[in-house]
Amino acid sequence: MGAWARRIRNGLLAAAVGAAVGSAPAATAQPVDCAAVKCVALTFDDGPGPYTDRLLQILREHHARATFFLIGDKVAADPAAAARIAGAGMEIGNHTWSHPDMTTLPPQEIAAQFAGTSDAIEATTGQRPTLARTGGGTIDDAVLAEAQRQGLAVINWDVVPFDWINDADVSATREVLMRQIRPNSVVLLHDTFATTVDVVAEFLPVLEANGYHLVTVTEMLGPRPPGSLYGGRDNGPPADELVDTPG
Template sequence: MRGRAGVVVALLGLVLAAGCAQSAVQRAEPTRARDAGKRTGDPSPSASAEPEPDPDPATTPAAHENHLVPQRDEPGPSPDEEPPAPPPARVDCSVRKCVALTFDDGPGAYTGLLLDRLRAARVHATFFLLGQNVAGHRDLVRRMVEEGHEVGNHSWSHPDLTTLPTWEVRAQVRRTQQAVQDVTGVAPALFRPPYGAVDERVANAVDMPLILWSVDTLDWLHRDVRRNITAGVREPRRGGIVLFHDIHRPTVAAVPSVLEGLRERGFTFVTVSELFGGRPLVPGHRYAGR
């Protein structure tokens, strides 16, 4: 009897030991799961790539504009050094395959980021500014000129000039000329009519070369990064003028890929005046490309 009791006690001890070991394993599993969760999953906001500036209320993009196409890493300045602004272009566009990128309706919430990207890529562009936006972005307008971009007049408030009396057309042009010159010391030499709407009366009232475009990317309508890249890379032809709008986030997000794609196609980037070899353009005449 004493022998059988000893065996029973031993068996009970083994059962209890196994149960304790299993409980210990079960207690450890949630801890390992929590630790694994810290090592995987989406990056924290602090690890996100490039912060976008807050949009102006008047130009807040649609929700789908936040889904940007991943871009290749761009060469950026070290913390203590900014990349130099590209020198003025000395390009013979009768020989080289030139294209002029133009940006309308700014300055706006994303113009500073666009200038950063153009500077990093050592590219000059042409900005057609709204006079009413100049006062709130004086530093950006000054920076455009300092970094070698061309600044043009796009009217004061973007009306269809063909619907206005002649005196008001002139006022739209004159007020914008003055606003830009007050900030930069440079008066724009080129005018882009809002909507491309111009007739003989308006042309005479503006009395500046009228710059239209050969490629309308329709970035203002679709506001889609991939579509902007496709239109911006595939549609330009030699001597072309490409229309973008720097007040839209998807446009600025697309620019690095557009620049890369056009360079792969052999294009050289110039301002509108450089596209025409710096020769004087005729006031009232319309230009949509070289």
């Protein structure tokens, strides 16, 4: 783990990273006051992956921003992809080094999972993450304490459409989104599934038609204290707030 972060820090991939940043125009969305207008924060876990660039293009076309929780070993393996996410104006969070159940690890491994990922993201993008999400959203006091030591606020979610279960059934994922999204929802999705990107392409016009602004977690919730926990792991009662669009 440390070797990967050192390799990136030493600049062996600096040229590729620099080129990637230069080639990805940032999202042009203007600052939004989520206390005055309806906002939703789409979050994407487990990348970067093979469908991330298509997702970035879709978000740019809609002037939308989102938060990407990246896995450290994937950032190390493809730093240029992580740089493109940052260069597109998206927020990047720490999704641990290898996506374990953090509540099963000894303290030194919890620390390494967070630190190695933050090191790789910072070396690749120039920005150290302030948000974290654990694999499966599993949290206990030891994980939160280590997150606090490393300056990380933990973000779970309000809406989970189970896109990893509904991979072959786009309509099922879309149905949960229609039913559960309300103002200031944090939505859990994954840019590791082509079908999830399909859902996003189809669903962004629905959100826009319903007056929603697509923002990052920090834009919507504001700065979060290190060691704090936002959200849960399950859906709450249906909101049924959205009106579908024709076609």
